[in-house]
């Protein structure tokens with residue numbers, strides 16, 4: 001990736017399109033509106049609250065990230081999306097039950113104005129859902145063309161300067177990359193032939209790239225994570241990123257596992273279980289969708305702990321992940337972890353984590369940050385996979401010859417150094433020898 005020569009300023013309006021207007025998407029929409037109205041503070045958002053140190057520790061230069069790299073302002077954001085249910089964002093948010101009635105009432109007028117466009121959907125890919133707000137088309141290519149039309153109309157109607165798309169749709173069934181995904185020509189041929197390996201989320205990703213709209217994938221299904229779409233994104237100069245927002249349990253895993261490794265503590269086993277009762281939980285109750293999520297959640301430990309490099313410490317650990325759909329909890333998930341570690345002379349110890357979190361409250365600021373950073377990347381002429389945004393994902397996309405970086409602190413350093421690099425500032429290595437000369 002080449003260093004940006006210049007970065008276009010964020011002038012005009014920025015459209016945010018979400019395939020899927022469920023719990024996560026409507027919580028972002030409502031939250032941005034509440035912040036805009038001055039009712040709330042954007043807690044959890046690095047782009048809104050974070051700062052970045054520049055130069056030596058003695059210089060005291062610590063601007064806000066949003067000022068340092070000139071991100072789009074919240075006031076310029078316009079939301080839209082697609083869903084298989086015709087509910088407005090207000091109705092969908094009320095049904096999702098993430099925000100309380102008092103907060104929803106403050107954003108009611110705004111949310112009622114956001115109506116979902118008809119979705120490109122096929123129940124073969126999300127077994128536990130069926131809805132009526134669905135497009136008809138002669139084949140999958142035709143459906144992608146309809147999504148492209150939607151993007152263009154939305155842009156024109158709202159007089160937008162730029163757009164970003166974030167997949168906030170349900171987790172689709174597990175699928176591995178196949179021959180039809182290997183290049184753009186095979187991919188387009190497969191869309192026209194209605195090939196089973198082309199999932200609806202891929203149609204949105206294809207349409208976004210074709211319209212030169214940056215695309216982020218918040219779910220663990222492949223979507224944009226196939227060679228054909230990576231090639232397409234490069235050719236069209238579009239930044240892409242994924243997969244699966246890193247919110248609750250995996251966030252904790254990617255904080256704790258680096259700590260064990262840093263202190264050379266061994267691991268015998270890590271058992272993670274979750275109960276959640278939102279629609280996402282209902283979708284994950286299907287084995288096909290769960291398998292997609294399970295693969296995404298399992299990867300982090302292997303990559304962080306490097307069993308091949310440290311066979312005595314991490315060569316034989318047992319890692320299990322369970323998700324149980326338990327309706328009474330709604331969006332307020334509970335994630336338990338039992339961690340069996342060992343220390344000096346192999347003596348065993350245990351750690352228990354019980355995270356009573358709120359899924360969409362953790363995911364919403366991630367969506368906002370991705371929107372603003374992807375818009376920045378596009379204005380800076382960056383294209384293809386944006387590995388510096390791995391910070392936000394459970395299963396980060398990276399170049400085929402690389403392994404993904406999962407350690408949250410390495411990810412944050414990578415993100416901030418990328419911003420410094422983009423702006424021609426010195427990178428911070430934390431060496432610090434210069435202070436002691």
Ligand SMILES: NC(=O)c1ccc[n+]([C@@H]2O[C@H](COP(=O)([O-])OP(=O)(O)OC[C@H]3O[C@@H](n4cnc5c(N)ncnc54)[C@H](O)[C@@H]3O)[C@@H](O)[C@H]2O)c1
Nearest residue numbers: 020022023024083119168169170171219245247279280359
């Ligand atoms: N909340 C979190 O902490 C979190 C973390 C990581 C990943 N995710 C993923 O983010 C996604 C959204 O989560 P959520 O809690 O908002 O789920 P949700 O079920 O509330 O919303 C998903 C919405 O997508 C819609 N949908 C499904 N297929 C579609 C299609 N082809 N086109 C348009 N709409 C479609 C559904 O009708 C639903 O309204 C899920 O895939 C979830 O696994 C969420």
